[in-house]
Structure formats: C-alpha cells, structure tokens
Amino acid sequence: MKIGVYVCECGINIAATVDVPEVVEKVKSFPNVEICRYNKYTCSDPGQESIRKDIKELNLDRVVVASCSPRMHEPTFRAVVEETGINPYCFEMVNIREHVSWVHKDKEKATEKAVALIAGAVARAQFLEPLERKEVSVIPKSLVVGGGIAGIQAALEIATDGFQVYLVEQSPSLGGRMAQLDKTFPTLDCSACILTPKMVDVARHPNIELLTYSEIEKVDGYIGNFKVTVKKKPRYVDTDKCVGCGLCAEACRLKGRVLNEFDENLSKRSAIYIPFPQAVPLKYTIDSNRCNMLRFGKCGDELLCVEACEQNAIDFEQKEEFVELDVGTIVVATGYDNFDPSNEPKYGYKENPNVITGMEFERLVNAAGPTEGHLEINGKEPENVVFIQCVGSRDKEGHEYCSRVCCMYTAKQAHMVRDKFPDAIISVYFTDVRAFGKGFEEFYNRVLDEDINYLRRELDDSIEVVGNEKGVIVKAEGHPDIHADLVVLATGLVPKSDNKEIARKLNISLSGDGFFMEAHPKLRPLDTFTDGVFLAGCCQSPKDIPDAVAQASGAAVRAASPLAQGKVVVEAITAIIDEDLCSGCRICENLCAYTALEFVSDDKIMKINDVLCKGCGSCAAACPTGAITMKHYSNKQVLAQIGGILNQ
Amino acid sequence: MTTTQPKAEVKEFEPNIIGFLCNWCSYAGADLAGTSRIQYSPNIKIIKVMCSGRVNPMFVVNALQQGADGVLIGGCHPGDCHYQHGNYLARRRIGVLKKVLEFMGIDERRVRMTWVSAAEGRKFAEVIEEITDDIRKLGPLKQLKRVNEW
Numbered sequence: 173m174k175i176g177v178y179v180c181e182c183g184i185n186i187a188a189t190v191d192v193p194e195v196v197e198k199v200k201s202f203p204n205v206e207i208c209r210y211n212k213y214t215c216s217d218p219g220q221e222s223i224r225k226d227i228k229e230l231n232l233d234r235v236v237v238a239s240c241s242p243r244m245h246e247p248t249f250r251a252v253v254e255e256t257g258i259n260p261y262c263f264e265m266v267n268i269r270e271h272v273s274w275v276h277k278d279k280e281k282a283t284e285k286a287v288a289l290i291a292g293a294v295a296r297a298q299f300l301e302p303l304e305r306k307e308v309s310v311i312p313k314s315l316v317v318g319g320g321i322a323g324i325q326a327a328l329e330i331a332t333d334g335f336q337v338y339l340v341e342q343s344p345s346l347g348g349r350m351a352q353l354d355k356t357f358p359t360l361d362c363s364a365c366i367l368t369p370k371m372v373d374v375a376r377h378p379n380i381e382l383l384t385y386s387e388i389e390k391v392d393g394y395i396g397n398f399k400v401t402v403k404k405k406p407r408y409v410d411t412d413k414c415v416g417c418g419l420c421a422e423a424c425r426l427k428g429r430v431l432n433e434f435d436e437n438l439s440k441r442s443a444i445y446i447p448f449p450q451a452v453p454l455k456y457t458i459d460s461n462r463c464n465m466l467r468f469g470k471c472g473d474e475l476l477c478v479e480a481c482e483q484n485a486i487d488f489e490q491k492e493e494f495v496e497l498d499v500g501t502i503v504v505a506t507g508y509d510n511f512d513p514s515n516e517p518k519y520g521y522k523e524n525p526n527v528i529t530g531m532e533f534e535r536l537v538n539a540a541g542p543t544e545g546h547l548e549i550n551g552k553e554p555e556n557v558v559f560i561q562c563v564g565s566r567d568k569e570g571h572e573y574c575s576r577v578c579c580m581y582t583a584k585q586a587h588m589v590r591d592k593f594p595d596a597i598i599s600v601y602f603t604d605v606r607a608f609g610k611g612f613e614e615f616y617n618r619v620l621d622e623d624i625n626y627l628r629r630e631l632d633d634s635i636e637v638v639g640n641e642k643g644v645i646v647k648a649e650g651h652p653d654i655h656a657d658l659v660v661l662a663t664g665l666v667p668k669s670d671n672k673e674i675a676r677k678l679n680i681s682l683s684g685d686g687f688f689m690e691a692h693p694k695l696r697p698l699d700t701f702t703d704g705v706f707l708a709g710c711c712q713s714p715k716d717i718p719d720a721v722a723q724a725s726g727a728a729v730r731a732a733s734p735l736a737q738g739k740v741v742v743e744a745i746t747a748i749i750d751e752d753l754c755s756g757c758r759i760c761e762n763l764c765a766y767t768a769l770e771f772v773s774d775d776k777i778m779k780i781n782d783v784l785c786k787g788c789g790s791c792a793a794a795c796p797t798g799a800i801t802m803k804h805y806s807n808k809q810v811l812a813q814i815g816g817i818l819n820q
Numbered sequence: 821m822t823t824t825q826p827k828a829e830v831k832e833f834e835p836n837i838i839g840f841l842c843n844w845c846s847y848a849g850a851d852l853a854g855t856s857r858i859q860y861s862p863n864i865k866i867i868k869v870m871c872s873g874r875v876n877p878m879f880v881v882n883a884l885q886q887g888a889d890g891v892l893i894g895g896c897h898p899g900d901c902h903y904q905h906g907n908y909l910a911r912r913r914i915g916v917l918k919k920v921l922e923f924m925g926i927d928e929r930r931v932r933m934t935w936v937s938a939a940e941g942r943k944f945a946e947v948i949e950e951i952t953d954d955i956r957k958l959g960p961l962k963q964l965k966r967v968n969e970w
C-alpha cells in the first residue's frame with residue numbers, strides 16, 4: 173500500500189492558522205505514507221500535476237488531500253486520480269479549512285487537529301476499495317414547479333432545447349407576481365405587455381404540457397428518473413369546453429361579493445372567476461371555498477352559472493385527479509410571498525385605509541385594477557404621499573435580509589405618483605437607497621429630480637403612523653410630522669409559507685432566511701444538494717425580474733444538460749450483503765426507506781436492490797451479524813478512521 | 821468543601837471528542853460555521869458519514885475505547901432527513917446506548933445527539949462549545965481504555 177498525502181496551504185487560508193510544513197513532517201512518518209507534500213493551492217494546475225506525477229512515478233495506490241471541504245473540491249480531486257488510473261473511491265479528502273483553519277485561532281492546536289484528522293484519513297485510506305459508479309439512463313423530460321416569470325422562462329428554454337417540459341402551477345393561471353405589477357423599474361415597461369406574450373408562448377409550445385391549478389403531491393426517485401405525483405385540483409369547469417367568455421361570472425349570484433386576491437383583496441369578483449383578463453389558460457375556475465353550490469349543495473332556485481354557460485362546461489361532479497409524471501430533472505420556481513404588515517411593524521396598516529402596501533399600490537395604479545388605474549383613497553386623490561422603506565426587511569428580529577427590490581419599486585411608484593399628480597407632495601423615508609442594478613442609479617437620479625423628498629432615517633429610529641380625521645400623521649424621529657393622505661409601505665419579499673413542506677417533498681434544504689438553499693452560494697447558485705433539482709427566481713432569494721429571468725435561463729441549462737447527455741453517473745455508495753453471514757432476521761427490511769431490501773424466502777436471506785439503495789447506511793448500522801457492509805463507509809473504514817484520529 | 825480547587829484542576833484537561841456528522845445537514849452546517857468564520861473549540865474531530873443512521877452504536881463505544889472522552893452525533897432536524905428517517909433511527913439507537921453507558925457507570929453526557937441543518941453554522945458552533953464544556957467538566961474518561969480489534 174502506497175499512500176500519497178497532499179496538504180494544501182490554500183494561500184494563507186489554511187497556512188495562517190495551521191503550520192503546514194510541520195504537518196507534512198509528521199504525516200511523512202505515518203505507516204504506508206509514501207510521499208507527503210504541500211502546495212500553495214493543491215486545486216490549481218501545478219497542485220494537480222504534482223499528484224498526477226507522483227501517482228505515476230511512485231506507483232501510488234491511494235491519495236489523500238487535506239484542504240477545503242469535500243463539498244468544494246472532492247469532485248476535482250476524484251477526477252485527477254481517476255485520470256491517472258486510480259479509482260476515484262480510493263481518494264480521501266480531509267477538511268482542514270472549513271473545519272480547522274477558519275474556525276480556530278490557536279495555531280498549535282489547529283496544527284495538532286489537522287495532523288489528527290489526516291491521521292484518520294490515512295488510516296481509513298488503507299481500507300478504501302475501488303467502486304464502480306453506475307450509469308443510469310435519463311428520462312428526457314423536465315418538470316418546472318411554479319409558473320411565475322422564472323418558471324415561464326425556464327420552461328420555454330428547456331422546451332426550446334427540444335425536451336418535453338411539464339409546467340405545474342398551483343393557481344388557475346400562469347404569471348405569478350409579475351402579472352400583478354403595473355410598470356416595471358427601471359425602464360417602466362408595462363409589466364403585462366412584456367409578460368403575457370411569454371405566457372401565451374408557454375401555452376402554445378408543442379413541448380410544454382401546462383398543468384395549472386395543480387400541486388406537487390409526492391416526489392420519488394433520483395436524477396434521471398424522478399417519479400412525481402401531481403394533484404390536479406378540480407376547477408369544476410371542463411377546460412375542454414370552457415371558451416373563457418365570462419358569461420358565468422356575470423351571472424354568478426355572488427358577483428361582486430368575493431374578495432379578489434389578485435387585486436390584493438381591493439376588489440370583489442364572482443365565485444366563478446379568472447384571476448385576470450389575460451389569464452393563461454383562459455379557463456374559468458369555481459372557488460370551492462365560496463361557491464354556494466359547492467359549500468351547501470344548493471344555490472338559490474337555479475344554478476345561474478350553469479344556465480348562463482352556453483358550452484355546458486360547468487361540472488360540479490369534478491374530482492381531484494392524480495397524475496404521475498416521469499422526469500429526469502426538476503426546476504423549482506415557486507417564488508415568494510409579500511410581507512404582511514398586519515404583523516409588526518404595522519405602521520397603521522389595516523387600521524387605516526390610507527395605509528397600503530407596495531403590491532396594493534401596484535393594483536391601484538393598474539388600468540385593469542380595482543379603480544381602473546385611478547389612484548384614490550376613499551374616492552379622493554392623494555395630495556400628500558409618504559413612502560416608508562424597509563418594511564419587513566432588514567429587521568434583525570424578523571427578516572434580516574434586504575429584499576433587493578423595494579428601493580427601486582418605491583422609486584418607480586414615487587415617479588408614478590408624480591406622473592399622475594404634478595402638485596402632490598411626495599416624501600420617501602429611506603435608510604440606504606440600494607440602486608445596484610443596471611440602469612438603477614440612473615433611474616433613481618431621475619426620480620430625485622422630480623421633486624421627491626428623500627428623507628433619511630436610521631433603521632432603529634422610531635417611525636409611527638397615527639390616524640386623524642383627514643388621513644394620517646407620519647411621525648418619524650428627527651423629522652417634522654407629515655400629514656399624509658396616502659402612506660405606501662415598501663413591504664419586503666418573504667419565503668412562501670409552504671417552503672418547508674415543498675423542501676421536504678423535493679428533499680432540498682432551506683437557508684436560514686427560509687428561502688431554498690443553493691448547493692454553493694457562489695459557484696453552484698442554481699443547484700441544490702439533491703442532484704437533478706435546480707432553483708430559479710425568488711424561491712432562492714428575493715430578486716428583481718432581470719435577475720429572476722437570468723437565473724431561470726441558467727437553471728434551464730443545468731436541467732437540460734443531463735437530458736441532452738441521456739445518461740448520468742450516480743453514486744456508487746450502496747450497501748452489500750454477505751450471504752454467508754445474513755441470518756435472514758429481517759431487522760434491516762423495515763429500516764429501509766426505499767424498499768431496497770428484500771427477503772428471499774427460498775434462501776432465507778436478504779437481497780439488496782442496488783438501484784433503489786441510496787446509501788444511507790441505516791441497515792448496516794442495525795445488522796446484528798454484520799452481514800451488511802456499507803460501501804465506502806464500512807465498519808473497517810470508519811473504525812480505522814476513529815483509531816487514526818485518536819491514536820495519533 | 822470548596823469548589824475552587826477541583827475546578828482549577830479540571831481546566832487543564834482538554835477533552836478529545838469525535839463527531840459523526842451526516843453529509844447533508846450537520847456536516848454542511850459545520851462547513852457554514854467555517855465559511856462564516858465562527859470560532860469554536862478545536863477539541864472536536866469530525867468524521868463524515870452519509871446519514872446519522874449509519875452510526876452504529878459500536879462506533880461510539882469504539883471511539884470511547886480508543887481514547888475519546890466524548891462523542892457527538894449530528895443529523896438533520898426531525899422530518900428533514902435526506903433519507904427520510906435515518907435520523908430517527910440514530911436517535912433511538914443513541915438513546916439506548918446512553919442507557920447502556922449509564923449502566924456501565926459512564927456519564928451519559930459524554931454522548932450527545934444533535935440536529936444541525938445546513939443553514940445553522942452558528943448553532944453548530946454553539947453545540948460544540950456546549951459539549952466541549954460539558955466534557956471538560958466531566959474530566960477524562962478512564963473506564964474504557966481498551967483498543968478494540970473489530
């Protein structure tokens with residue numbers, strides 16, 4: 173056995189806290205260590221080359237690299253040894269950066285710890301065994317979850333690459349939040365004008381199957397071979413027959429009595445509805461929480477909608493349906509929720525009609541919105557408008573992050589108020605204006621020139637909105653009171669309330685802020701820890717439309733690439749059973765979450781289906797006879813590592 | 821009966837602790853502590869396993885036999901296990917093991933099971949500080965110094 177050990181200085185990232193030459197001196201004397209060197213950057217070309225050269229010249233059969241986290245560079249080094257003729261599983265990595273140099277200051281102790289960890293790896297390396305990685309074929313289809321701008325973009329890209337895409341949207345229409353916006357910063361394009369053509373493209377694309385009013389129920393399988401169960405909620409309208417004429421909604425007994433969530437509850441609709449006129453698909457849906465017939469089995473003396481529908485499309489007997497989709501990859505684009513200021517800090521929201529949120533503002537200025545674009549409160553045009561920034565964002569007790577879009581949407585909205593009311597007094601309470609994107613600073617400067625008072629306050633300074641007979645008074649610490657008749661809260665973007673549930677279904681993680689977590693914040697921002705599942709848009713973090721679209725195009729490339737290759741390599745780490753030792757006790761059988769263990773009644777032993785086995789090792793830990801070996805984490809390997817670390 | 825005397829003695833003892841961390845949550849949480857430069861005591865030495873469910877109680881006993889003064893097992897939060905329920909299996913096994921250790925006269929605080937997600941770098945550092953502190957107070961483990969041939 174000849175082991176080569178390579179200790180990385182990582183510039184000074186490791187070398188500043190770990191005495192690397194001393195580590196090398198100690199490691200040289202470990203059993204079976206043929207060579208031990210250090211490099212400034214082991215991952216760099218010269219670093220990799222030194223490993224290749226040693227493997228050839230010294231006939232190494234195991235390689236250990238002590239550097240950063242295996243999450244970072246294990247694939248890099250596995251490829252290096254593989255190219256040079258060593259099985260990638262005969263490589264072992266030691267994390268002396270994230271787990272040593274970056275978390276400890278005491279150089280002596282950090283050095284000792286690095287030596288101990290390497291001793292563990294060297295001991296383990298002697299028992300490493302070559303493993304064969306399986307290649308599995310990839311179902312050349314993708315699933316996109318969420319039909320906002322990010323999901324739309326991702327679906328169109330993958331479909332245009334020539335692969336079949338299922339786009340699953342939980343609401344009755346595509347569009348997401350962007351459909352609710354009026355104009356978009358910094359160019360002031362009309363949001364619907366740039367969005368709706370894309371929605372139509374999705375509906376028409378021969379490679380996209382659109383499942384609206386549908387949700388993900390269950391996800392099984394792995395990259396290349398996911399099996400997804402989708403629940404299609406009943407619309408109580410036959411979409412093959414519905415032509416979107418709207419006669420039903422006109423006729424509905426509850427017309428004008430059901431709160432319209434698309435208008436942020438500022439208007440009322442019927443119980444049978446489309447969310448907005450350009451909805452895709454243009455098919456009506458019955459709101460089962462409100463429809464009399466669905467709630468009470470009765471609606472007056474006759475069913476007005478049924479009477480009105482010339483197509484006979486209404487079907488109260490519709491049931492939810494479950495469809496199974498087989499896909500190779502998944503893009504998650506489920507977007508965000510708006511911060512609800514009826515929770516603290518409320519600034520008089522809900523208590524006072526003059527206080528509204530940013531999204532409510534968008535609806536109020538929209539020509540298709542509740543007031544047909546007339547910005548008025550209680551029928552009166554505002555004369556003194558105050559915007560308050562950072563509501564629900566940058567709050568150490570709540571959402572600590574910056575929501576990234578509110579500064580710019582406030583500038584946009586202030587501009588729109590000025591556009592409509594040249595004489596209005598407009599003030600913006602801000603803390604820092606974050607105008608970081610292309611064209612943002614220019615736009616902000618333009619707005620500043622429109623006679624808009626930007627008033628600076630510290631985040632911790634008190635600011636209160638109290639009602640009076642004429643409207644409200646905004647009392648901000650260090651500033652004179654403002655008597656306003658409209659206050660717009662720049663509410664932040666928050667994780668969707670069901671993110672945790674979705675994360676569990678998809679086997680992905682959440683970041684501390686509650687958004688979905690990327691595999692690496694810098695280098696793998698579109699991937700998750702689960703191979704084959706990718707992220708796009710605001711579900712990963714708050715972002716504006718240009719960023720959401722760019723990320724979606726990127727995620728589409730990531731999701732399409734396995735489909736194009738047709739094959740993926742999956743982990744070789746599975747369990748194996750020694751038939752001679754297996755007593756057929758079946759203890760392991762129930763422990764396996766993937767039914768990979770099967771009892772063979774003729775032989776009275778267990779058998780492993782290694783396509784189903786995901787390699788957790790729960791069975792191996794339970795086997796009383798030691799018949800199950802977990803490849804790459806065998807008892808021998810783990811115990812050797814323990815011994816190596818402790819006996820050093 | 822003053823307590824100052826033994827305390828000063830205990831302070832000099834630096835425990836050796838082995839941590840078995842699952843690949844998906846706790847190991848990633850430890851990485852995040854690293855990238856966030858959150859400092860903690862260097863007594864812990866981490867061994868990566870795919871799932872906390874892989875941790876055979878024998879690994880823990882073996883670590884104690886080979887000279888560890890304490891062992892930490894870190895998994896995903898309940899419900900979040902990458903392999904659905906491996907962390908529950910670990911919790912039960914470690915629970916039973918703690919009972920056995922107690923029976924053998926070994927303080928059960930030497931073995932600890934914890935949940936740390938990939939986003940909880942700070943929590944990871946806190947857990948390490950706690951266990952290190954606990955074991956520092958308990959002092960060296962003397963009972964089990966037999967190297968096991970397995």
Ligand SMILES: Cc1cc2nc3c(=O)[nH]c(=O)nc-3n(C[C@H](O)[C@H](O)[C@H](O)COP(=O)(O)OP(=O)(O)OC[C@H]3O[C@@H](n4cnc5c(N)ncnc54)[C@H](O)[C@@H]3O)c2cc1C
Pocket residue numbers: 317318319320321322323340341342343345346347348349350353355356357358386387388505506507508510530531534577581584664665668674708709710711715716717718720
């Ligand atoms: C008041 C306000 C003004 C803004 N103004 C601008 C602006 O002017 N310019 C700009 O660039 N950006 C602006 N933004 C930001 C913009 O809204 C977002 O960048 C954009 O909507 C992000 O798109 P998305 O597809 O990631 O998410 P979303 O728009 O939230 O879309 C997500 C979609 O996924 C669906 N979905 C969610 N969960 C599931 C599930 N479990 N299953 C199936 N489907 C699901 C949702 O129904 C939705 O259709 C503004 C934001 C706010 C709050």
